[in-house]
Amino acid sequence: GESVGLHLPTLSVQEGDNSIINCAYSNSASDYFIWYKQESGKGPQFIIDIRSNMDKRQGQRVTVLLNKTVKHLSLQIAATQPGDSAVYFCAERSAQAGTALIFGKGTTLSVSS
């Protein structure tokens, strides 16, 4: 079916480490991908996005990589900080589904100092 999933439900890292959160998607027609961060008691917060005509996009301390061959998306967080502790979701969108986002289950990132 058309769904986006994450490889690991939890990820624990030390402060200062680099974190990599992975996501697999199944809809080859998806043309837009987003990573969201959700802290407890809050709604998802946009982190970074990437279109299907790109392989890599960088933001501040974050990088998203897209591998369309194996339908894989990853979020890299450099120098992870305690404030990065949250649940991270990847989401996809396809022209077929209009503007509806299809979310993965989420990965809980825990950063210890």
Added chain:
Amino acid sequence: KAGVTQTPRYLIKTRGQQVTLSCSPISGHRSVSWYQQTPGQGLQFLFEYFSETQRNKGNFPGRFSGRQFSNSRSEMNVSTLELGDSALYLCASSLDVSSDEQFFGPGTRLTVL
């Protein structure tokens, strides 16, 4: 600029009742989408409104409905509540239907007893 606001933040209802949730998008945003978030199913798309018209609808029963007003504010209604409707209901706004980025509100936590 104020973010997306949702009211109420918390709600407790009993089975069989109906509920109305409200969402005020970011000023100038004309598209509003609703999502349901549960531990089991994750984030699932409910529907999207633009210019007071429903543009897209997810796979939810007819008990779930919504509407959008001329000022872009949106409401969603759930009738004949079931225990399984307990969830965090999130509203997201975007500039228009062609915009990529969706900004989420804090959500309304609905508990059905």
